[in-house]
Amino acid sequence: MSTPGESQPGARQAALGTRSALLCSDIHLSNDDPELTDRFLGWLERESIRLKPESIIILGDCFDAWIGDDLLDTAGPNTCETRLVTCLQQLAQRGHAPYIMHGNRDFLLGDQFANACAATLLRDPCVLSIDSGLKILLTHGDQLCTADTDYQAFRRQLRTGPWQTDFLSKPLAQRQEVARDLRMQSEHEKSVKSMAIMDVTDADAAFLTDQLGADLLLHGHTHRPGRSVMSNGKLRWVLPDWAPPHGGGLWVDAAGIQAI
Numbered sequence: 402m403s404t405p406g407e408s409q410p411g412a413r414q415a416a417l418g419t420r421s422a423l424l425c426s427d428i429h430l431s432n433d434d435p436e437l438t439d440r441f442l443g444w445l446e447r448e449s450i451r452l453k454p455e456s457i458i459i460l461g462d463c464f465d466a467w468i469g470d471d472l473l474d475t476a477g478p479n480t481c482e483t484r485l486v487t488c489l490q491q492l493a494q495r496g497h498a499p500y501i502m503h504g505n506r507d508f509l510l511g512d513q514f515a516n517a518c519a520a521t522l523l524r525d526p527c528v529l530s531i532d533s534g535l536k537i538l539l540t541h542g543d544q545l546c547t548a549d550t551d552y553q554a555f556r557r558q559l560r561t562g563p564w565q566t567d568f569l570s571k572p573l574a575q576r577q578e579v580a581r582d583l584r585m586q587s588e589h590e591k592s593v594k595s596m597a598i599m600d601v602t603d604a605d606a607a608f609l610t611d612q613l614g615a616d617l618l619l620h621g622h623t624h625r626p627g628r629s630v631m632s633n634g635k636l637r638w639v640l641p642d643w644a645p646p647h648g649g650g651l652w653v654d655a656a657g658i659q660a661i
């Protein structure tokens with residue numbers, strides 16, 4: 402049986418040490434877009450062969466929606482869910498350990514899913530320590546969008562145990578419907594809110610990075626990739642999304658961070 406969301410935060414890994422990591426996020430895999438699955442899995446395979454990462458870290462919103470791990474029981478071999486599971490399992494066997502953090506779209510990814518792909522679920526936030534000594538604060542990023550108070554209230558509601566237990570007790574078809582409604586609501590809100598409100602709040606980002614003793618911040622979610630300096634003087638890296646023609650991620654090793 403799967404363990405939903407953050408109802409058991411102790412079960413998630415909050416720190417990770419590695420020699421090198423391939424990071425990506427916001428792929429939004431969906432069975433409506435098999436080409437996106439082809440493109441993303443092809444990229445993971447290619448970059449793993451080229452860079453030989455010790456860790457592969459997906460920093461949230463791997464899927465456009467996740468309605469419960471039990472959908473794996475009936476997912477066909479060509480679905481994006483099964484294809485990702487198979488791909489990560491193979492990468493794990495070749496020595497590239499997969500790690501997955503929840504995004505706001507797939508916060509119900511649980512233990513059944515993680516076990517199926519030989520992945521470890523990361524807590525949000527999580528501190529990544531590179532062998533060189535660099536400490537990177539990893540977060541999906543939505544919890545730092547604090548100017549969007551409506552979203553934060555909505556997020557708190559969805560991350561409670563009772564909401565999740567109630568949701569997961571519904572039949573799959575009904576959960577699909579709820580997920581569709583939530584997605585439409587989110588698209589609507591994105592279209593009427595300003596970019597500033599939906600971005601990370603600098604003061605909160607800087608505070609969290611300092612509080613957890615990290616040298617820099619790395620997140621996804623905003624679909625505004627790049628690098629900037631926060632008010633505490635530390636760097637903030639943002640991962641790209643995968644809506645065409647976007648894609649790619651970040652590479653971290655003893656030499657530092659670079660976009661790939």
Ligand SMILES: [Mn+2]
Binds near residue numbers: 427504543622623
């Ligand atoms: Mn997101």
